[in-house]
Amino acid sequence: KKSAVVVILFFVLAALHQDTWNWNNKDLWLGFMPAGLGYHLIFSVVAALFWFLVSKFAWPHKTEEWAEQE
Template sequence: MKAVTYGLIVLLAILHQDFWWWDDSDTLVFGFVPIGLAYHAGISMVAALLWAAAVKFCWPADADAVEEESDFAASAEKAGGRS
């Protein structure tokens, strides 16, 4: 799933180039948003979804390990301080 998520993010970066709406000033979304702008607003929303997927499937486990280490160190320090 990690490879798929990163693959989709790379695909999104490619889709960002968007040469298919390059020359379209006629199509309006909701009657007022030019298609070239609406498409890129969509890219932003899909980016948020894909980064949510990355947070779920590609989370760096070593970062959580640092947290556990420092929690452990803090509680050891506390215990030491009490004794």
């Protein structure tokens, strides 16, 4: 179940990233950051947060045990 949730969330993130292609706001956030770059910057942080949650709740501990067996 955890694997399925991780896969679904991963593809939701990928779809969200592809959707940023449509976002063509030319505003400057904080007066200097192009909005388009800002969106992707936030996306990078969200991606890191996603992998952080995966590492907390869906880490493949059994793989480690399997690797240690002779």
